[in-house]
Amino acid sequence: MVHERLDKANRCSFCGRDRAPETAMVDGPSLAICSDCVSACREIIAEAAATEPQVSRSIPTPAAIKGHLDHWVIGQEPAKRRLAVSVHNHYKRVGLPGTPSRADIDGVELGKANVLLLGPTGSGKTLLARTLSRFLEVPLHIADATALTEAGYVGEDVEAIVGGLYDAADGVLSACERGIIFVDEIDKIARRAGSDNTGRDVGGEGVQHALLKLLEGREVRLKKRRGREEVTVDTSGILFILAGAFVGLDDIIARRQGKAAIGFSGSRPRAANDDPSAQPEPRDLNAFGLVPELIGRIAAVARLQELDELTLVRVLKEPRDALTKQYQRLFRMDGIRLRFTDPALAAVARIASEAGMGARGLRAVLHRTLMPLMFELPSRADVREVWVTAETVRGEAEADLVLHSETG
Numbered sequence: 001m002v003h004e005r006l007d008k009a010n011r012c013s014f015c016g017r018d019r020a021p022e023t024a025m026v027d028g029p030s031l032a033i034c035s036d037c038v039s040a041c042r043e044i045i046a047e048a049a050a051t052e053p054q055v056s057r058s059i060p061t062p063a064a065i066k067g068h069l070d071h072w073v074i075g076q077e078p079a080k081r082r083l084a085v086s087v088h089n090h091y092k093r094v095g096l097p098g099t100p101s102r103a104d105i106d107g108v109e110l111g112k113a114n115v116l117l118l119g120p121t122g123s124g125k126t127l128l129a130r131t132l133s134r135f136l137e138v139p140l141h142i143a144d145a146t147a148l149t150e151a152g153y154v155g156e157d158v159e160a161i162v163g164g165l166y167d168a169a170d171g172v173l174s175a176c177e178r179g180i181i182f183v184d185e186i187d188k189i190a191r192r193a194g195s196d197n198t199g200r201d202v203g204g205e206g207v208q209h210a211l212l213k214l215l216e217g218r219e220v221r222l223k224k225r226r227g228r229e230e231v232t233v234d235t236s237g238i239l240f241i242l243a244g245a246f247v248g249l250d251d252i253i254a255r256r257q258g259k260a261a262i263g264f265s266g267s268r269p270r271a272a273n274d275d276p277s278a279q280p281e282p283r284d285l286n287a288f289g290l291v292p293e294l295i296g297r298i299a300a301v302a303r304l305q306e307l308d309e310l311t312l313v314r315v316l317k318e319p320r321d322a323l324t325k326q327y328q329r330l331f332r333m334d335g336i337r338l339r340f341t342d343p344a345l346a347a348v349a350r351i352a353s354e355a356g357m358g359a360r361g362l363r364a365v366l367h368r369t370l371m372p373l374m375f376e377l378p379s380r381a382d383v384r385e386v387w388v389t390a391e392t393v394r395g396e397a398e399a400d401l402v403l404h405s406e407t408g
Contacts, residue, residue: 012037059096062088065135072131072321073124074314075307079117080128082302086115087132087239094237097138097175112217112236114297116186117243118280119304122358125243129182139179141165145244146188148207158210162233163222171228177237183211187244190289208291215240215297242298246280252287253280279303307358312349315359316366323366334378336386338370343390351393369393 011018013031024035033041060068065084073080093110117125126142133140141164148158161181169176191205214220217236224230280288280303282295307315316324324340331338348369352361369392377383385402392399 059088059091060135065132068135069128069131072319073127074318075311076119076124076128076304079119079302079304082300083115083117083128083132086113086300086302087136089113090239091136091178094178096136097172097178111299112215112297113299114215114240114242116285116298116301117241117304118246118249118301119243120245120247120306120358121356122352122360123304123307124359125304126182126184127359129180129241129243133180136180139165139169139175140182141168141179142182142184145183145185145207145242148189148210158207158214159220159222162214162220162235162238163228165238166222166231166233167228173231173233177234180239180241181214182241182243184243186242186290187246187288191291204289205291208294212293212297214238215294246288249280249284249288252284256281256284256287307353309346309349309353312352312359312362313345316345316348316362323362327366327370330374331377331386335381336377336383338386338388340388341390344388344393347390347393365393373399 009019009025009027009030009032011032012025012034014033014037017034017036019025019032025032026035026038062081062084065087066080069080069084089110090113093113117128119125129140129142141161143161143164148161161183162176165179165181166173166176169179189204189207191208214235217234219232219234221232222228222230280301282292285295285298286292316322324345328338348362348365351365352358355361357364369388373386377386382403382405383401384404387400387402389397389400391397
């Protein structure tokens with residue numbers, strides 16, 4: 001049974017208007033508000049929401065960006081610092097997806113900053129880009145420079161990589177215009193010394209020139225295709241990360257230093273990322289074959305070093321998605337504990353290093369080692385643990401199995 005409230009207020013608690021049959025009242029505990037005051041409150045709240053600055057995601061500091069990279073990318077400390085600073089400055093200029101840019105507060109226009117990553121295969125260039133994309137929650141498109149051609153030639157049009165980013169952003173234009181495009185193998189389209197420049201350079205210097213307008217920030221009209229309407233994308237807010245191995249660049253740097261350094265003995269300089277003398281200058285990149293216009297649109301160069309065996313062992317164990325952790329989880333799903341001896345991990349790192357594939361070679365070595373176990377053990381219920389030794393990795397002995405009957 002519902003009882004009528006006996007403590008209704010006789011007038012509006014806000015404007016003091018008396019309760020009357022023609023006046024709608026909203027009642028609360030010992031108070032009331034009339035319909036006119038309700039409408040006024042709505043207008044006040046709406047005006048406040050329109051004038052107050054929107055709460056947006058803050059741009060991570062360089063230290064925060066590097067700290068996140070440390071969880072996934074082992075080593076390459078100087079390169080991660082350079083990249084973190086460049087990424088932080090870029091998104092201070094353009095803002096993250098869904099947030100406004102705050103770079104035009106005093107009318108000073110900040111220039112566009114693109115990044116060049118130098119490093120051998122398996123040193124972590126692509127992993128850095130993927131990790132940044134996940135951390136910043138921005139879309140990422142990875143393109144291979146060797147597949148690009150000038151417009152009008154058979155191959156992938158340079159502007160198609162913007163379409164790839166648009167698709168990666170699920171068609172959300174604002175997210176696309178704050179995303180990351182990673183162009184790998186950029187060194188493969190360098191203009192080689194002594195090349196014939198009289199003909200059309202479909203996949204080399206011509207592609208470099210075609211990339212210029214994307215790097216500097218231009219509007220690109222994406223053609224209509226199945227599942228996508230015609231749309232115009234402004235690339236001025238897109239972070240371009242160019243990457244390549246640049247084999248032979250050290251020799252160019254050495255020749256340049258040999259002519260300029262006083263008392264230089266002629267020995268090849270140490271190509272360390274924290275060694276200023278090993279950092280390439282614009283003239284070195286130009287001598288390698290990058291056109292000056294492209295070099296001028298690269299704000300930062302980060303150099304990654306080839307991973308030694310000790311670092312490769314860390315790569316196997318320390319990242320949050322380390323390969324050993326991934327395989328251990330696969331075995332655990334079958335109720336089996338997978339263990340690796342330290343010499344086993346050292347053997348995996350040594351084989352991958354000798355193959356010259358860096359961290360990319362680790363998965364192939366581990367997969368080859370564990371393949372017989374992954375085929376056999378899911379059919380067995382008597383295995384409790386598997387120990388992988390150095391002899392197992394080298395193919396000299398089978399892995400050691402610990403059975404349930406042996407452990408009680």
